[in-house]
Structures are given as C-alpha cells and as structure tokens.
Amino acid sequence: MIGARWRRAGGALWRMIVVWAVATVTMLVLAGLLPDFRLQSAHGDSATRIAVTAALGAGGFGLLSALVWPLLVRALLLVPALVLGLLVFFLNGSLLLLALRLNPAGRGGAAWETAVVVAAAMSAVASATGTALAVRDDDAYRRRLYRLADRRRRRTGDACPSTPGTVFVQLDGVGHDVLADAVRRGLLPTVGGWLGRGDPAGEAVPPTHRLTPWSTDWSSQTGASQLGILHGTNHDVPAFRWYEKDTREVMVCNHPGSAHELQCRAVARTGDAGLLGTDGASRGNLFDGGARQLALVLSMAARRGPRNRSRAGYFAYFRDPANAVRTAVSFAAEVVREWGQSARARLRGTEPRVGRAGLYPLIRAFATVVERDVVVAAVVGDLLAGRTAIYADLVGYDEVAHHSGPHSRDALKVLQRLDRSLALIAKVAGHAPRPYRIVVLSDHGQSPGETFFGRYGLTLGELVRAGCGLPVPRRAAGVLPGAGRRGSGRGGAEARSAARAALRRPAQEAAGRQPPGRRSEPVVLASGNLGLVSFPEVAHRMTRQEIDRRYPALLSVLAGHPGVGFLLVADEEHGGVVLGAGGVAVPLAALEEDPGPLAVFGPGAAAAVRRTHAFPHTADIMVNSRYDPQAGEVLAFEEQIGSHGGLGGAQSRPFLLSPLVLSDPVGEGASLVGAERVHLVLRRWLAEAGGSGDAAKGAVGGLPRRRGDGARVG
Structure with missing residues (x-):
C-alpha cells in the first residue's frame, strides 16, 4: 500500500516536471521568435541564465494560473459570459507579465500584445502535454476522476447512491432520419457503436441502445417539445411565438421572461416541479425541469436569487485557463469556418440560400463552441458528483442547419463533433461514483426547403395585408409569385437567445414588425413554416364568419395561395374548420373521414390540429405552409x-x-406521439433506475409567477 502511494506520488511529480519542462521550452522558443518578448537583460546573458529565467517564468506562470486564475474568474462572474470569453486572453497575458515581474532572476519582459500571444501558447501547450500524459496513464486518469468525485461529495456532504443515474442529452433539431442516415454512413461512431453498427475495424458489436422515432405536436419546436418533456405539459403553446390578446403581449419561447412564464404555467397546471425535481441538473435548456443545479437555463436567466446559479456553469469551465484559451481559439476558428463555408456557398451558387452575414457567424460560434463546451463540462461535473438525473441540450446542429440546411455538409460536421461530445460523456460516466444510463433524444427535426419569400417574392405579412386591403410594397402588389427573391429576416434559433442571455441583452422581438399603437392592423408572426395571424382590436378569438365580415377576401386569398397548405380558423357552426384551396372547408369533427388538405401531412395531422384548436391562445388564423411529400420540403x-x-x-x-x-418506450406496434408522452416515458425510466420520478412532485416553491415579460404590442 505504501509502495503504491509512493509510485502514485512519483508519477504525479514526474508529470508536473514534464509539463514544466515543456512550458519552459515553449517560452524559450517564443522568446526567439517574437521580437517584443525577451528573457535576458538589455546587455545579454548566458544561455544558462536565459534558461533559468525561462524555467522560473514558466513555473511562476503555472503557479499563478493554478492559484490566481480561479479567483479572477469567480470575481468576473458579474461580467457577461461572452465578455468574459473575450477577456480570456487579456487575463492570461496579465498573469504572464506578473510572473515575469516576480521572476527572481530579474530578467524578462514583454509588450502587452506579445504577452497575450505567449500566455495563450503556453496554456495550450501545457494543457496538451498534461492531457497526453494523462491519456498514457489510465490509472492516473481514473484516480483524478475519482478524486474530483470524492471532493464534490465531501463538499455537498451527501453519500452517492448505488442506484443508476440517468443522463438525458438532447441533440437539438436532429431528426430521426438524419441521425439514422449519419449512422449508416459511419459519421457517428459513438451512436453507431451503441446501435451495434460495428467498430472502426468492421467487427460486429452487440447493440446497447434502441432507436425509436416519435412525433411532435403541431408546434414542432424546442419551446413546446422541451416544456412538455421536462414539465409534463405544453398546453397552450401554439407556436414558437404568438400573440396573447388578454395581455396584448407577444410570447416568445426563447425570451427569458416568456420562458419563465411558460414554466410557471406548466408547474401550476401539473402541480409538479418537473422531471428533474429529485437531485437533478438542467444544462443549456430553455426550462429548468425542477432542477436545483442550473447552467445556461433561459427561464432563470433574467432572475436573481439563490435558485439562479446558471452562471456557475461558466465559472466551473473558465476557471481552468487552458479551457478558456482552447474555447476562445475554437470560437475564432468557427467564425473563420463559417465565413469560408458561406463564401463557398455563394461562389457555387448553392440554392436555396439565405443571408449568413451580420452577427450570425458569432451566434454560430457561440452555439457550436462556447455553449457546447460549457454544457458538456457541466455534465461531466454532474457525473462526478453522482447526480440522479441530468438533462442537457446541445444546440449547435440546429443553429447551423437553419442556415445551411439539415442535410448539408456544414450541419453534418457539427453533428460529428456532437458525437465526440457524447463519447466524452460516456467515458466520464464509466468513472463516475455510480452507474449511469445515457439517453439521447431530440426535440424535433428540420424540414428543408426554400423560403416563402424566396419562392414568391412577398412575406406572409404582406400577403395578409393584401388580403385585408391594406397597403403593401409595390413588389408585392397583386400578390403574385415573385422571381426567387431573397430576404434578410432573422431566424428564431435557440442559440440566438442563449447568446443574448449570456450578454445580458434582452431579446428584441417585434410582432410582425408592426409599430405600437396601430391596433387596427393584424399581428402576423412566423414560427418556421407555421404562421399566426391575430387581430388585436377584437378581444376574443375571431370566427370564420367574423373574419369574412371584416375582411371578405382574406381567407380566400390565404387558402388559395400556392405556398399555403391549409388554414385553421374557429367557426360558429362547426367549432373549427380547416380551409384549403378552391373553397375547401372541412369541419374538425369530420377530419377522420375527410382529411381534406391535411391528407398530405400524414395520419397524425388531424389530432395535432384539433388539440391546438382547443388552446386558449390559438391565433385567429393558423397558417401552415405548403408541403411537398416527395421532396420532403416546406416553405x-x-x-x-x-x-x-x-x-x-x-x-x-x-x-x-x-x-x-x-x-x-412504446409497446409493439404502438407509436409515441407528443412531448407529454415522452415525459411519461422518461419519468418511468427514472423510477426504474431507482430515481423515483414521482418524487419530483411538489417542491414547486421559489418560482414566482410574473407577467409583463413578453413583447408588448399596441
């Protein structure tokens, strides 16, 4: 036993010496390459003296990085997270200058900009060397993980249960067919291995997981799906954004205030804190699911208090200067990668195509690098702490697929990097203080296709205005299809709101870009290929007959447009009707016998439409775009x-x-429909693992309801 301890201590000392030596050599090389970085006096020194100066400087920089850096990052948690990322290089350079100033050899100096470069290079090299040494020594790697786990348990004072924990990793926006095709092509070795698709050598391996498709509600987006999955209900979430007449507010799922309100409504409806109410952790999500451990959770981003610990996720990651430098460098590389991919798409004349300029490269880099790194690091910490239930959302694929297409090379490259994140999570889970079961899921897929504006030369809002007899731009006059014109509107991807929350900037959402005070004009909102039309001057949901009396041409203009698949409106006689081209009107109660314009959307469309029709805040007119089943495309x-x-x-x-x-998850021959059903499946699995999903009921205190956080209209 004593001999083993000495061997472990000797190994640790050896690794420290090697890292120190490599850092010293790196400093010497940089001193030779950079004219503004010196390790000798102005009159010159011997090689030995220069080497000693480098060794002392490298040692001092390493010591300051280990002791001072975590304190700096904790102090800077008040700084917005993205600003902290930009300060990484400046802080690292400051530590290097301080190390040179404190150097007992009395030598060395550097300009500010040079110190930044040297510090970044040394942190990266030291991190790579330490990682390489740890990889070569599996016992040391395991001991480090166990030591971290023990330290976390001692800090919390809790004994780790022996029952299995569960990790839920959400790959945002990855459809079933996209995942299956990527596995079939060998692009996702981790997922492929779980499904028994063979190892890189081509040998057969037994599967450990099953792949099951499920069907979303009509509102196929993260707000509705994740609210249903984490909180058991997505009642009255008709779209990604919608107008509520009783409060005259626009609710937007990725707005912190709206997300908080939706979570409060779900908790009030179910009387349940959520899926993660028992020793849970929520990482990178729109909603907290009842978890106490939070990082990058949007519904709590605008709140202050003991429950809002979302910024602790940044500290846990950025307190390691090597992590900070690596993420900052990867962030810059991702921006450059986006510029290159966008330029290539333009040069090749790729169609369809949307604008990718402005802030999009930064938003993409935040989603695919910063958010991914922080969320994965938080999950690793949760595993080492032995938490019972962990739910994390990785949004990188969804963000890129919006702008490059769900089957594009750009999006698949991001998906491959997410597969490597799953491999890391699985590896750490093998060293956790309790066994873990890893569940991977998505909240929706993505459908490709040209934009409505690109196909017809006018927006849905302009089409509605034309049907109402309101002025429209000259190019949209006559509501005739255009000649493939391209607009510059912005999307509603989750990463944009996460970046705004990190910068502490409120989301800017306009209701159909209508100026306040114009209550006579319709509010037109878009959620992907779902459009919502509301008339603010009428306090209740208007019926088909009321709309026809006010705007006789509107419904026929919308239903008859070639880019529209169907409309849903209330009806005084039938309760609700689905409208299609050529005057087709099918009552909701008759959709099973005669699906009418819903036939092309599949057998579950009628039930999804009827459920949304019953929501209190469904828009006056719900507009679903045209769908081409052979090409799988929407507008x-x-x-x-x-x-x-x-x-x-x-x-x-x-x-x-x-x-x-x-x-x-489903019985033989059955199907899994709706996010609320998925919630029940996940809760059942927690109970099977001993996590007792039912124990999450209650514990809903500390989440005050507050209205007035939406975007006000009129």
Whole structure:
C-alpha cells in the first residue's frame, strides 16, 4: 500500500516536471521568435541564465494560473459570459507579465500584445502535454476522476447512491432520419457503436441502445417539445411565438421572461416541479425541469436569487485557463469556418440560400463552441458528483442547419463533433461514483426547403395585408409569385437567445414588425413554416364568419395561395374548420373521414390540429405552409432553409435513443406521439433506475409567477 502511494506520488511529480519542462521550452522558443518578448537583460546573458529565467517564468506562470486564475474568474462572474470569453486572453497575458515581474532572476519582459500571444501558447501547450500524459496513464486518469468525485461529495456532504443515474442529452433539431442516415454512413461512431453498427475495424458489436422515432405536436419546436418533456405539459403553446390578446403581449419561447412564464404555467397546471425535481441538473435548456443545479437555463436567466446559479456553469469551465484559451481559439476558428463555408456557398451558387452575414457567424460560434463546451463540462461535473438525473441540450446542429440546411455538409460536421461530445460523456460516466444510463433524444427535426419569400417574392405579412386591403410594397402588389427573391429576416434559433442571455441583452422581438399603437392592423408572426395571424382590436378569438365580415377576401386569398397548405380558423357552426384551396372547408369533427388538405401531412395531422384548436391562445388564423411529400420540403415563413415549427416532413419526427436495459418506450406496434408522452416515458425510466420520478412532485416553491415579460404590442 505504501509502495503504491509512493509510485502514485512519483508519477504525479514526474508529470508536473514534464509539463514544466515543456512550458519552459515553449517560452524559450517564443522568446526567439517574437521580437517584443525577451528573457535576458538589455546587455545579454548566458544561455544558462536565459534558461533559468525561462524555467522560473514558466513555473511562476503555472503557479499563478493554478492559484490566481480561479479567483479572477469567480470575481468576473458579474461580467457577461461572452465578455468574459473575450477577456480570456487579456487575463492570461496579465498573469504572464506578473510572473515575469516576480521572476527572481530579474530578467524578462514583454509588450502587452506579445504577452497575450505567449500566455495563450503556453496554456495550450501545457494543457496538451498534461492531457497526453494523462491519456498514457489510465490509472492516473481514473484516480483524478475519482478524486474530483470524492471532493464534490465531501463538499455537498451527501453519500452517492448505488442506484443508476440517468443522463438525458438532447441533440437539438436532429431528426430521426438524419441521425439514422449519419449512422449508416459511419459519421457517428459513438451512436453507431451503441446501435451495434460495428467498430472502426468492421467487427460486429452487440447493440446497447434502441432507436425509436416519435412525433411532435403541431408546434414542432424546442419551446413546446422541451416544456412538455421536462414539465409534463405544453398546453397552450401554439407556436414558437404568438400573440396573447388578454395581455396584448407577444410570447416568445426563447425570451427569458416568456420562458419563465411558460414554466410557471406548466408547474401550476401539473402541480409538479418537473422531471428533474429529485437531485437533478438542467444544462443549456430553455426550462429548468425542477432542477436545483442550473447552467445556461433561459427561464432563470433574467432572475436573481439563490435558485439562479446558471452562471456557475461558466465559472466551473473558465476557471481552468487552458479551457478558456482552447474555447476562445475554437470560437475564432468557427467564425473563420463559417465565413469560408458561406463564401463557398455563394461562389457555387448553392440554392436555396439565405443571408449568413451580420452577427450570425458569432451566434454560430457561440452555439457550436462556447455553449457546447460549457454544457458538456457541466455534465461531466454532474457525473462526478453522482447526480440522479441530468438533462442537457446541445444546440449547435440546429443553429447551423437553419442556415445551411439539415442535410448539408456544414450541419453534418457539427453533428460529428456532437458525437465526440457524447463519447466524452460516456467515458466520464464509466468513472463516475455510480452507474449511469445515457439517453439521447431530440426535440424535433428540420424540414428543408426554400423560403416563402424566396419562392414568391412577398412575406406572409404582406400577403395578409393584401388580403385585408391594406397597403403593401409595390413588389408585392397583386400578390403574385415573385422571381426567387431573397430576404434578410432573422431566424428564431435557440442559440440566438442563449447568446443574448449570456450578454445580458434582452431579446428584441417585434410582432410582425408592426409599430405600437396601430391596433387596427393584424399581428402576423412566423414560427418556421407555421404562421399566426391575430387581430388585436377584437378581444376574443375571431370566427370564420367574423373574419369574412371584416375582411371578405382574406381567407380566400390565404387558402388559395400556392405556398399555403391549409388554414385553421374557429367557426360558429362547426367549432373549427380547416380551409384549403378552391373553397375547401372541412369541419374538425369530420377530419377522420375527410382529411381534406391535411391528407398530405400524414395520419397524425388531424389530432395535432384539433388539440391546438382547443388552446386558449390559438391565433385567429393558423397558417401552415405548403408541403411537398416527395421532396420532403416546406416553405418557411422565416429566412431559414432548414425550418421547424409546423407540420410537414422531418421536422415532426425526432428520435429517442435509449439503453436496452430500460423498458421499451412504446409497446409493439404502438407509436409515441407528443412531448407529454415522452415525459411519461422518461419519468418511468427514472423510477426504474431507482430515481423515483414521482418524487419530483411538489417542491414547486421559489418560482414566482410574473407577467409583463413578453413583447408588448399596441
């Protein structure tokens, strides 16, 4: 036993010496390459003296990085997270200058900009060397993980249960067919291995997981799906954004205030804190699911108090200077990668195509690098702490697919990197203080297709205005299809709101870009290929007959447009009707016998439409775009060539990848429909693992309801 301890201590000392030596050599090389960085006096020194100066400087920099850096990051948690990321290089350079100033050799100096470069290079090299040494020593790697786990348990004072924990990893926007095709092509070795698709050598391996498709509600987007999955209900969430007449507010799922309000409504409806109410952690999600451990949770982003610990996720990650430098460098590389991919698409004349300029490269880099790194690091910490239930959302694929297309090379490259994140989570789970079951799922898919504006030269809002007899731009006059014109509207991807929350900037959502005070004009909102039309001057939901009396041409103009698949409106005689081209009007009660314009959308469309019709805040007119079943394409009312939010194609078909040791999510021949059903499945699995999903009931205190956080209209 004593001999083993000495061997472990000797190994740790050896690794520290090697890292120190490599850092010293790196400093010497940089001193030779950079004219503003010196390790000798102005009159020159011997090689030995210079080497000693470098060794002392490298040692001092390493010591300051270990002791001072965590304190700096904790102090800077008050700084917005993205600003902290930009300060990484400046802080690292400051530590290097301080190390040179404190150097007992009395030598060395550097200009500010040079110190930044040297510090970044040394942190990266030291991190790579330490990682390489740890990889070569599996025992040391395991001991480090166990030591971290023990430290976390001692800090919390809790004994780790022996029952299995569960990790739910949400790959945002990845459809079932996209995942299955990527596995078939060998692009996702981790997922492929779980499904028994063979190892890289081509040998057969037994499957450990099953892949199950499920169907979303009509509103096929993260707000509705994740609210239903985490909180058991997505009642009265008709779209990604919608207008509520009683409060004259626009609710937007990725707005912190709206997300908080939706979560409060769900908790009040179910009387349940959520899926993660028992020793849970919520990472990178729109909603907290009842968890106490939070990081990058949007519904709590605008709140202050002991429950809002979302910024602790940044500290846990950025307190390691090597992590900070690596993420900052990867962030810059991702921006450059986006510029290159966008330029290539323009040069090749790729169609369909949307604008990718402005802030989009930064938003993409935040989603695919910063948010991914922080969320994965938080999940690793949860595993080492032995938490019972962990739910994390990785949004990178969804963000890129909106602008490049769900089947594009750009999006698949991001999906491959997410597969490597799953591999890391699985590896750490193998060293956790309790066994873990890893469940991977998605909240929706994406359907490709040209934008509505690109196809017809006018927006849905302009089409509505024309049908109401209101002025429209000259190019939209006559409501005639255009000649493939391209707009510059912005999408509604989740990453944009996460970046705004990190910067502490409120989301800017306009209701159909209508100026306040124009209450006589309709509010037109878009959620992918789902459009919503509301008339603020009427306090209740208008019926078909009322709309016809006010705007006689509107419904026929909308239903008859070639880019529109169907409309849903209330009806005084039938309760509700689905309208299609050529005057087709099918009562909701008759859709099973005569689906009318819903036939092309599949057998579950009628039930999804009837359920949404019953919501209190369903719009006066619900507009679903045209769907081409042979090409699988829809027409987005936003500027997205990969979209989701309505009915039609792969957007309504996400997946559930679960371990075989868990019960089958559906019975033989049955199907899994709706996010609320998925919630019940996940709760059942927690109970099977001993996590007792029912124990999450109650514990709803500390989440005050507050109205007035939406975007006010009129």
